[in-house]
Amino acid sequence: MDEHVLSSLVATSRRLTSWVLRFPKRRFLFDEILRIDEEYYVGIRGIRGVGKTVLMLQLAREYERSIYFSADSTLIKPFSLYEVVKELARMGFRNVFIDEIHRKPGWEADLKTIYDEHEVRVIFSGSSTIDILTSSSDLSRRVILKELPPASFREWLNIKSDMNLPRLSIKEILSRTFDLTQMYTEIEPLWREYMVRGGVLYPKSGFFDALDSSLRKVILQDLSALREIDVKYEQEAFRLLYYIAKSKPFEANYSRIAKNLGVSKTFAVRLVSDLTSAGLIHRILPCGDVRKEPKLYLTVPLRRFFERKGFDVELGALREEFFVNHLIHIAPLCYLKGEKGQKTPDFKVGDVIIEVGGKGKGKYQRPDYTAVDGVVTGDNRVPLFLFGLVY
Structure with a gap:
């Protein structure tokens, strides 16, 4: 991957994880996810507008060597999810937060391969329609899927x-x-x-x-x-x-x-x-x-x-x-x-x-x-x- 792409991803992640400090209040799922064993990947699904992106960025600030990016970014359109995460792991990142993962074709297979290589931990978000139980039986053993409902x-x-x-x-x-x-x-x-x-x-x-x-x-x-x-x-x-x-x-x-x-x-x-x-x-x-x-x-x-x-x-x-x-x-x-x-x-x-x-x-x-x-x-x-x- 081009170094310019990687640099842009890192810069955007830094900017957004600073921007999220404007939102000190946290949805109830924040504490639940922090309690999940780090052996598991975590998926957050829910309708648009309920705070998934803010939650992801808040979580990213809680872990060392974290980076956030959105799977529908035009920067990574030519590359697979596996290629992007592999390059970020090579740079030293160990916690990767992927927003809108369902927007990237082949995300289920890529996520399984990333998990099997054990270089990084992934926390991702997606629409309410994603279901790891139907998309891949392998993923269901590796990922804990959490629902973020509309704010009460x-x-x-x-x-x-x-x-x-x-x-x-x-x-x-x-x-x-x-x-x-x-x-x-x-x-x-x-x-x-x-x-x-x-x-x-x-x-x-x-x-x-x-x-x-x-x-x-x-x-x-x-x-x-x-x-x-x-x-x-x-x-x-x-x-x-x-x-x-x-x-x-x-x-x-x-x-x-x-x-x-x-x-x-x-x-x-x-x-x-x-x-x-x-x-x-x-x-x-x-x-x-x-x-x-x-x-x-x-x-x-x-x-x-x-x-x-x-x-x-x-x-x-x-x-x-x-x-x-x-x-x-x-x-x-x-x-x-x-x-x-x-x-x-x-x-x-x-x-x-x-x-x-x-x-x-x-x-x-x-x-x-x-x-x-x-x-x-x-x-x-x-x-x-x-x-x-x-x-």
Whole structure:
């Protein structure tokens, strides 16, 4: 490789690892990765905008002889991933941080060879669609793959408002509801703002333009790892996300999606599956009876993003989406569905049944707890915003 290329990679890495000092707050995955045995490589996957690059650069500062580069850099386009890392190892680097690894053809085979030669340790990031279990059984024994979900309400407040809110367990929230509500009352009004600009960590100025660009890259580039993408597929993906955004959680079933989009039910199921793999949709399965269709929710803040296109989002859908976006990452979660006309609570989280609703939500469904707007407690009512502090 040309010395100029290597010098440019080193200079860019130094500049970026200095730049990242502007971001002292760290996502929860930072400490988890530091605890992983150095015998393993580590992969970080997640949708665009959740902080993977910043996390990689923060980690790079923690290890000696580290270098960072992005696999989609034009500097290394003529070279394989193996060639680049081999040259960096020759220069003396021992910890190599590779961003957007899925953008480099043949990355799985190159990574296996690099691991087998044991000259460097690699920590890399990629889209939500990468899966080392399906790409290579050899890699699955060598790499620990971690998911970086969108920033939780707690993390968003800590990063954007310079707070220091601790992580709470579900058990703490349910057993200490009154005390925690009194302690954190001032953050309750902010959950609605979180539903508009939370989850992803783009600057407030130009936020929606950045999110729109990110969505298009996820659909056109990241999903190409799953299947061939064309203009029609892109259009159908956006139409599906828009349809879910304006629907109540259980209105967007496969049959209605197929009818609304003018596609087959088989294609509707496949499209939902693809967008779930890409991290844009959450599918919540029914408790027990897997024959029933899943409830479909969007990743925060996509529902509010699509609302800008000319409809009013239902507040009940936002409440459920906030709840699902947080609980799905930390506990077994399913929805309860009774017979036709039968009223049932919304969700089962582990062994606990929880209904999600507004301030006036009653208990006629007889849940164990009711997650509600506001800061009123008592009678097993838990302010909804507290569930945003679980990761």
